[in-house]
Amino acid sequence: MPYRPLQIAAWLTFAAASQHAFAQSNASAEAAAPAAASGVTAAAPATARGEQALPAVKVTAAVQADSPLHLNTPVSAGALGSRSQLETPFSTTVVTGEELADRQANKLGDVFAGDASVTDSSNAYNAWATYITIRGLPIDWQNGFRIDGNPFISYGITMPYENLERVELLKGLGGFMYGFAQPGGIVNYVTKKPGAEPVTSASLGYRMDGVLSQHVDLSRRFGPDGMFGARINYTHEAGKTYNAGDINRNSVALALDGQLTRDLAVYFNAIYQQSRSSGGTPAIYTGSYTAANLPATISGGSNLLGGTDQHLNTNLQLYTGGVRYQITPDWSFNTSLSYSKSTRDRNESTLTLLNQAGDYTDNRWNGDEGHQDIYWQGMFEGKVKTGPFMHQLVLGASWQHQTNDYSAVSYSFELGNGNLFQPNPWRYYSGAGLDKYRASEITQKSVFASDTIQLTSRWSVLAGVRVTNYDQQTYNVNGSLASSYGHNGVVTPTFALMYKLEPNTTVYASYVESLEQGTSVASNYANAGALLNPLRSRQYEVGIKSEHGRWSANAALFRIERGATYENDQHVLTQDGTSIYQGMEAGGxxxxxxxxxxxxxVMLLDTWYAKGQTYNGNRVAGAPRFVAAARVTYDVPFVPGLQVGADTKYTGNMEVRPAGNLQTGGYMLVNVGANYMTRIGGHDVTLRAAIDNITNRRYWMFQYENYIAPGDPRTVSLNAKIDF
Known part of the structure; x- marks a missing residue:
């Protein structure tokens, strides 16, 4: 295990020193830069499009400078309230809507392609839509995803990225901020809201092999002094996917707000999405595989593994209403209530790999699933002064009730044998509308408080605590209670020390605890139906964040200790010992x-199982030792408005299972793209083109412990947007 604390600490110290030295060497250059460099009077900020001024653009206000890391961007930090990335003592990432459009993101892995701590395990067209790992840890599909801070069940849901203002990622433990959740991290989708200026835009897109998409964005303010606002985004896509499947998706997002008085505001947001897809690529299960190496790689664009009989149909609904009240200039109150509902109708194969020649058994699963989440939160945020110290306080409470419904009769059976390199000969067509039963209910009641104390102009300390009453029940098909777990007064604290090295540079050390809900064991394990105990995790992190006009950088040293859960040799899902995740990440x-x-x-990661009875010392499954990402963009000076770019990401070798006897192999992906902003007929027009995996690299992608899938093939995406 080569990456141990002293070595990693040395790397982090070097990174921090390098950043500070870089800041000093660039200070004179920043001082000499003209004021226009931080607010270009063009259709896009300098940091996104360069300093090329587009013709005939009417300037109505100065453009606020923003670096590519967006460290001054406010992020939702749950019980910490709203604060910028720079003021948050944990690692975070923000991807803006403009970046999502430039990347033409099609799945969650695309969103975080530039973040080395995120490893892609996702697929846009099957139930693995939101599977990623963060620092080697899987994200929790039940508790790890939020829309505007409100929980929803993400399983199988590919978001309409065109409808989003930005995507926020909190890495590591979110227990204090959000309650029970696995320690991988929290993804928060922020939807577009009505702004001060009207918006009318439409776009048309194409993705190979034949998916066409349309998007419309309308925003207006109305009433006396523009006191009411409304914004609606609609996205439709349909056509033939790269693996000969089909997709048909409709998404609409509505945002309403009203500034009723100077201090009182109300808002209502809604999302509705219906998606139907067929021909998705099946996952490949390796639990029974005995060879030392995986079979030769195949293309994710192949239609050999599945057929149009396989399908995934999903529906997502989320409705949120809230009130914001500015009690005094220093104190505010925000309360909201949300209801989310997601359903799935799945007919999917899992291919059980038998040997290195690629032989498999096709196991089909067909059933319906549904989830509901009701969530309320009330929170006070404010400042008080005690003697020489200023306190930034957050006080709040929340209540969440989640229900999970599964098919009373689901179909799981073996179709027959096949081979990865030959067309799958098996077909099983099915309908929808299977009866469901209440499989489980989870209720969380929490109170939380945090205090950030400004000790001096440079030093501050944060302390916070969440106390949760947690209750979880699982039920049999006949409605009888199968198992339950309940515990009151579960405490998840956090502490942090922050130091302003300079006004735009924060050094921090933080500690946070988290508790994740007990796993209800799935049907593919020998102990199916069992309810495992909740697991407590701990995270230690030291980091630095620095934001400047022409450059920005961050680095973090972290250690996460999580209770280990894995499938043993008897195919029993068991809890045994601890999983350790220790490493460094740095970017700029x-x-x-x-x-x-x-x-x-870049991310350097060392992981191992400890204190257990079976796999002590083995690397944790799905955790790469090394990941590196890079991006270069060039604003073509002789073609104003044209930007070209390329990015690459190398993902190191990963263990497929805890036994440590099967690896995916490392792989590098290269993407290229171009964006052109111009005016046609008096309207701003943006043309975008992107080629992902331009070398058409074939690779095995880790999806989950014991599961792999072929990586996505080379894909071409085009988009044209016009602003009216």
Whole structure:
């Protein structure tokens, strides 16, 4: 295990020192830069499009500078309230809507392609839609996803990224901030809201092999002094996917707000999405595989593994209403109530791999599933002064009730044998509408408080605590109670010490605990139906964040201790010992001259099982030792408005299972793209083109412990947007 604390600490110290030295060497250059460099009077900020002014653009206000890492961007930090990335003593990532459009993101892994701590395990067209790992830890599909801070069940849901303002990622433990959740991290989708200026835009897109998409964005303010606002986004896509499947998706997002008085505001948000897809690529299960190496890689664009009989139909609904009240200039109150509902109708194969020649058994599962989440939160945020110290306080409470419904009769059976390199000969067509029963209910009641104390102009300390009453029941098909777990007064604390090295540079050390709900064991394990106990995790992190006009950087040293859960040799899902995740991540971006921008991100990770009876010392499944990402963009000076770029990401070798005897192999992906902003007929027009995996690299992608899938093939995406 080569990456141990002293070595990693040395790397982090070097990274921090390098950043500070970089800041000093760039200070004179930043001081000499003209004021326009931080607020270009063009259709897009300099940091996104360079300093090329587009013709005939009417300037109505100065553009606020923003670096590619967006460290001054406010992020939702749950019980910490709303604060910028720079003021948050944990690692975070923000991806803006403009970046999502430029990347033409099609799945969650695309969203975080530039973040080395995120490993892609997702697929846009099957139930693995939101599977990623963060620092080697899987994200919790039941508790790890939020929309505007409100929980929803993400399983199988590919979000309409065109409808989003940005996507926020809190890495590591979210227990204090959000309650029970696995320690991988929290993804928060922020939807577009009505702004001060009207918006009318439409776009048309194409993705190979034949998916066409349309998107409309409308926003207006109305009433006396524009006191009411409304924004609606609609997205439709349909056509033939790269693996000869089909997709038909309709998404609409509505945001309403009203500034009723100077201090009182109300809002209502709604999302509705219906998606139907067929021909998705099956997952490949390796639990019974005995060879030392995986079979030769195949393309994720192949239609050999599945057929149009396989399908995934999903529906997502989320409705949120809330009130914001500014009690005094220093104190505010925000309360909201949300209801989310997601359903799935699945007919999917899992291919059980038998040997290195690629032989498999096709196991089909067909059933319906549904989830509901009702969530309320009330929170006070404010400032008080005690003697020489200023306190930033957050006080609140929340209540969440989640229900999970599964098919009373689901169909799981073996179709027959096949081979990865030959067409799958098996078909099983099915309908929908199977009866469901209440499989489980989970209720969380929490109170929380945090206090950030400003000790001096540079030093501050944070302390917070969440106390949760947790109750979980699982039921049999006949409605009788199968198992239950309940515990009152579960405490998940956090502590942090922060130091302002300079106004735009924060050094921090933090500690946080988290508790994740007990796993209800799935049907593919020998102890199916059992309810495992909740697991407590601990995270230690030391980091630095620095934000400047022409460059920004961050680095973190972390250690996460999580109770280990894995499938043993008897195919029993068991809890045994501890999983340790220890490593360093560092990244930065710099603008060179007027046209070049270079960004890079790296993660070094060491993981092992400890204190258990079976796999002590083995690497944790799904955790790469090394990941590196880089991006270069160039604003073409002789074609104003044209930007070209390329990015690459190398993902290191991963263990497929805890036994440590099967690996995916490392792989590098290269993507290229171009964006062109111009005016046609008096309207702003943006043309975008992207080629993902331009070398058409074939690779095995880790999806989950014992599960792999072929990586996505080379894909071409085009988009044209017009602003009216």
């Amino acid at each position: 971006s710099v603008r060179l001259g007027r046209s070049w921008q270079v960004a890079g991100d």
